[in-house]
Amino acid sequence: MTEHSVYIQQGIWARIGLPRQLLWGFIGVFLFITGATIEQSWLASLLQQRGFDARDISMMSSVFGLCVALVSWFSGIGAGVLGIRRLMWAATLVYFIGSVPFIFWALPHGNYPLMVASYALRGVAYPLFAYSFLVWINQCCETRILGRAVSWFWIAFGVGMTIVAPWFSGFMIPRSGETTTLLIGFVFVLAGSGCALVLNRAQPERESDSKILPALGEGLMVLAREPKMRLAVLVKTINDIGKFSLVILMPVYLPRFGFSIQEWLTIWGLVNVLNIFAGYFFGWLGDTIGWRKTVVFFSGTLCGAASLAVCYAPVLFGNSEVALFAALAIYAIGLGAFGPLSALIPALLPENKGAAISCLNLGSGLSNFAGPLIVTLCVDPLGVEGTLWVIAVLYFAASVLAIPLKVPQEK
Known part of the structure; x- marks a missing residue:
């Protein structure tokens, strides 16, 4: 982090860990994510209604997830070389290039190859936009508030994707239909770009003098020569596997009870609201007791216990919304405890933060792929219960794997 890029946080802004100079950027991320992911809670159901089978839908989700993972990795390095603002504007353009054929040709005519290609292109826009802004946060924030600052990022990200987008869709679809709802996403995306890139006057660091291909090569070499980076990617990948697998498993499992x-x-939406407060709390706790300790003690342990609780709450308590809410609430709280990873991982490689952030973003993107893949591989041989046990074991392993992730100044 260069000296000129650090904003000195004072007063109320320092206490809550929200960099005032980037406030419009956080609002922009929230709006952009809302519009860019407005369909994620209901697209699979729509495709099923239009005659596509589970294999088609799964293949489309897999291609989408792989593209998200690759672009997530690229954004950390690309933002440093090409420029953060430039990459965020490019993300906005890519969103429309993918969305127009997806909405106006692929979906209406059921053209599956075009659907896969255009949806993947549309999908890479949100990680390119959001994770470029995450680089900006890491550039600009003092270390003492960085844990809280990245928690604000994940709050903006999560509120858009898991709360506002599905709730807004649930309100709009019965009244205006799916196509109109998708088109309203254009408004959210344009508003998000305007807030983050026009109203937000803060300037990120100037791009480096290096070329993009050597920079990408260096990003790969970091993974090859730094064991901590490989561990960090694995822990970050496990971070969200529950979020992307529970939405597949629970609609199949819970009707039995x-x-x-x-x-x-309704319950899933409510616990995601709880996750907002947990994310900020653990951001503060990470700044207080240490980012690594927070992840080790609370993240995987709580999420793993919650995965088992979600499995057995319906078995023990039947159709009890209270029991199911309590189990999922533990998961939402544990998920918030993974937040300090976004401050911890860049700090593991202070001399090359761009490559470290790319590793962080790669793990975030791989969750989109790994969650559904676990369901695909495990649900037939092991059933829903066995799949939840696999998820629980992976979460417990994440806490153990985080133990060696010590920053250079930590003994």
Whole structure:
């Protein structure tokens, strides 16, 4: 981090860990994510209604997840070389290049190859936009508030993707239909770009003098020569596997015990609200006791216990919304404890933060792929219960794997 790029945080802004100079950027991320992911909670159901089978939908999700992972990795290095603002504007353009054929040709005509290609292109826009802004946060924030600052990023990200987007869709689709809802996403994306790149006058660091291909090569070499970076990517990948697998498993599992899909969606939305407060709390705790300790003690342990609780709460308590909410609430709290990873991982490689952030973003992107893949591989031979046990074991392993992730100044 160069000296000129650090904003000195004072007063109330320092206490809450929100960099005032980037406030419009956080609002922009929230709006952009809302528009760019507005369909994620209902697209699979729509495709199923239009005659696509589970294999088609799974393949489309897999291609989407792989593209998200690759672009997430690229954003950390690309933002440093090409420029953060330039990359965020490019993300906005890519969103529209993918969305127009997806909405106006692929979906209406059921053209599956075009659907896969255009949806993947549309999908890479949100990690390119959001994770470029995450680089900006790491450039600009003092270490003493960085844990809270990145928690604000994940709050903006999560509120857009898991709360506002599905709730807004649930309100709009019965009234205006899926196509209109997708088109309203354009408004959110344009508003998000305007807030983050026009109203937000803060200037990120100037791009480096290096070329993009050597920089990408260096990013790969970091993974090859730094064991901590490989561990960090693995822990970050495990971070969100539950979020991307539970939305597949629970609509299949819970009806056995008398839960309706609407009850599941309502509870899932409520616990994601709880995750907002947990994310900020653990950001503060990470700044207080240490980012690594927070991840080790609370993240995987709580998420692993919650995965088992989600499995057995319906078995023990039947159609009890309270029991199911309590189990999922533990998961939402544990998920918030992974937040300090976004401050910890760049600090592991202070001499090459761009490559370290790319590793962080790669793990974030791989969760999109790994969560559904676990379900695909495990649900037939092991059932839903066995799959939840696999997820629980992976979460417990994440806490153990985080133990060696000590920053250079930590003994």
